[in-house]
Amino acid sequence: MTITVYPARKIITMNPMQPEATHVAVKDGRILAVGDLERVAAWGAYALDDRFADKVLLPGFVEGHCHLKEGSMWDWVYLGWFDRRDPQGKVWPGLSSMDAVVARLAEVDAQMAAAGKPADEPLIAWGFDPIYFGAERMTVEHLARIGTQRPIVIAHANGHLMNVNAAMLKLAGITRDTDVEGVVKLEGSGEPAGELQEPAAMFLVLRKIGHAGLLAPMTEAGVRSFARLASLQGVTTATDLVNKLGDQDCAVLEATLADDAVGIRLLPAFQAFQGSHAAPAGAEHVQALAQRNTDKLRYGLVKLMLDGSIQGYSARLRWPGHYNGAPNGIWVTAPAQYEADFEVYHRAGLTIHTHTNGDEASLAAIDAIERVLARAPRADHRHTLQHGQMIDAPMFRRMAALGLSVNLFTNHLWYWGDQHYEMTMGPDRAMRIDACASALAAGVPLAIHSDAPVTPLGPLHVAWCAVNRVTPKGRVLGARERLTVMQALHAITLGAAWTLKLDAEVGSIECGKRADFCVLEDDPLAIDPMKLKDVRVWGTVFGGRVHAAALA
Numbered sequence: 001m002t003i004t005v006y007p008a009r010k011i012i013t014m015n016p017m018q019p020e021a022t023h024v025a026v027k028d029g030r031i032l033a034v035g036d037l038e039r040v041a042a043w044g045a046y047a048l049d050d051r052f053a054d055k056v057l058l059p060g061f062v063e064g065h066c067h068l069k070e071g072s073m074w075d076w077v078y079l080g081w082f083d084r085r086d087p088q089g090k091v092w093p094g095l096s097s098m099d100a101v102v103a104r105l106a107e108v109d110a111q112m113a114a115a116g117k118p119a120d121e122p123l124i125a126w127g128f129d130p131i132y133f134g135a136e137r138m139t140v141e142h143l144a145r146i147g148t149q150r151p152i153v154i155a156h157a158n159g160h161l162m163n164v165n166a167a168m169l170k171l172a173g174i175t176r177d178t179d180v181e182g183v184v185k186l187e188g189s190g191e192p193a194g195e196l197q198e199p200a201a202m203f204l205v206l207r208k209i210g211h212a213g214l215l216a217p218m219t220e221a222g223v224r225s226f227a228r229l230a231s232l233q234g235v236t237t238a239t240d241l242v243n244k245l246g247d248q249d250c251a252v253l254e255a256t257l258a259d260d261a262v263g264i265r266l267l268p269a270f271q272a273f274q275g276s277h278a279a280p281a282g283a284e285h286v287q288a289l290a291q292r293n294t295d296k297l298r299y300g301l302v303k304l305m306l307d308g309s310i311q312g313y314s315a316r317l318r319w320p321g322h323y324n325g326a327p328n329g330i331w332v333t334a335p336a337q338y339e340a341d342f343e344v345y346h347r348a349g350l351t352i353h354t355h356t357n358g359d360e361a362s363l364a365a366i367d368a369i370e371r372v373l374a375r376a377p378r379a380d381h382r383h384t385l386q387h388g389q390m391i392d393a394p395m396f397r398r399m400a401a402l403g404l405s406v407n408l409f410t411n412h413l414w415y416w417g418d419q420h421y422e423m424t425m426g427p428d429r430a431m432r433i434d435a436c437a438s439a440l441a442a443g444v445p446l447a448i449h450s451d452a453p454v455t456p457l458g459p460l461h462v463a464w465c466a467v468n469r470v471t472p473k474g475r476v477l478g479a480r481e482r483l484t485v486m487q488a489l490h491a492i493t494l495g496a497a498w499t500l501k502l503d504a505e506v507g508s509i510e511c512g513k514r515a516d517f518c519v520l521e522d523d524p525l526a527i528d529p530m531k532l533k534d535v536r537v538w539g540t541v542f543g544g545r546v547h548a549a550a551l552a
Contacts, residue, residue, distance in 0.1 A: 006050075058489065059507050063238040067241060068240040087232075152168060161195060164196065168205060174192050180200055197313075233458050234537045236263070244270075254292070263542035263543075265542075266297055322423075379403075382405060393435070414471060430477055
């Protein structure tokens with residue numbers, strides 16, 4: 001193939017041995033040379049493509065913890081607190097009261113009735129987050145005000161909880177006698193409140209309707225929508241960090257990614273919790289799928305899960321517990337079972353990403369992994385703790401000794417920082433949430449992420465949170481835990497690539513790597529760090545091919 005040379009106003013390579021350049025040469029979808037024009041032209045005849053001459057190139061962003069449902073959640077009704085833009089560019093206004101949430105649901109219910117939708121067709125919504133409403137929790141009584149016999153299912157923003165109305169409780173067979181952890185009961189009457197916490201409780205609903213939330217079946221349209229949104233945000237490599245990887249899901253992924261017009265590399269992580277498979281069978285399943293890997297689709301990651309959501313009060317916290325006195329959360333996987341399952345997948349040579357939010361869960365993971373590694377040492381395993389909101393310096397030091405990486409959910413600082421300060425953790429612990437600087441000081445490889453659709457896909461916003469650590473009320477949560485802009489950019493490029501064992505292929509602009517670029521209108525190293533989230537993304541280059549430009 002012809003050599004194509006792209007000049008740019010600046011190329012930020014993320015290669016510390018050559019941090020900046022002005023030209024990059026691409027051949028066969030890979031980076032041939034980086035430097036000035038004389039250096040890249042030394043390879044011979046080339047075609048000059050100057051469309052990026054006034055722009056800034058970075059490596060394509062790597063989103064190490066998100067979900068493909070970011071692309072298709074918009075098939076349902078959005079109920080979030082913050083304004084949010086859908087993949088087509090429409091901004092949906094946030095809802096700032098429980099009355100506003102009920103009113104939007106009532107409006108959609110009326111539209112469904114007017115369109116002749118059967119009364120038993122569920123109304124599904126997502127993005128709801130009651131922590132912004134103080135102590136008020138949604139119950140069946142709120143939803144009864146809609147006055148419908150239609151089942152209503154509301155997935156929370158965090159993906160760990162849902163609310164349903166009385167019609168859905170009846171359809172799911174949930175009564176006061178249902179003895180499943182996570183089925184919340186009303187005080188006094190003991191009747192189900194309509195709030196369901198974590199997978200075991202939510203499964204009672206999902207087995208009846210088959211879809212809602214992050215674990216809904218994938219569709220080709222949803223994957224394509226995700227890929228478009230990723231290009232708009234500068235992302236060229238992303239995870240789907242919980243996927244059952246059944247035959248239908250794999251068929252959708254493989255068929256969609258076979259299209260060259262879909263400019264994204266995806267790494268789906270096998271859901272290895274809540275009885276999806278016995279661990280030995282699960283390990284064999286993932287190993288077999290990995291034989292079908294392509295450049296754009298990489299099987300081989302495993303997702304384990306210990307606790308739930310801090311703002312959903314289903315995370316496991318060490319003493320002194322929740323600041324507002326709420327009871328401790330739920331073990332999605334019992335620690336002993338987690339250790340046994342982890343060892344099976346570890347011995348199979350797979351890379352394990354573990355969900356831990358509360359510090360009790362993070363400590364349980366570290367303890368278990370330490371014992372497994374003592375029994376079965378393995379070099380360069382790249383096992384990673386995901387979210388890790390409350391990991392402190394002593395835990396990071398232990399993680400470094402074990403070769404563990406961390407992928408911190410820094411968007412929590414903005415979206416829930418004030419709530420953690422005032423309600424869940426209290427001031428002291430909230431000041432060290434998402435302790436990025438402590439992780440680096442301990443020598444732990446660091447990535448940061450959005451967990452889209454829990455928060456919007458957008459690595460520059462994630463980086464902005466890590467650099468500034470501000471909340472909507474203007475608090476700075478732990479100035480000493482701030483990253484520099486360059487450190488934050490590393491965490492959304494090479495840092496994230498490291499956790500996925502892709503750092504030899506992506507994450508920096510160097511000879512031999514994939515020609516994946518994020519194209520920016522502005523230089524993130526030359527602006528006020530408080531404006532980092534507002535840097536304009538022009539689009540992406542994936543494997544040497546320009547795939548999309550940002551919406552106007």
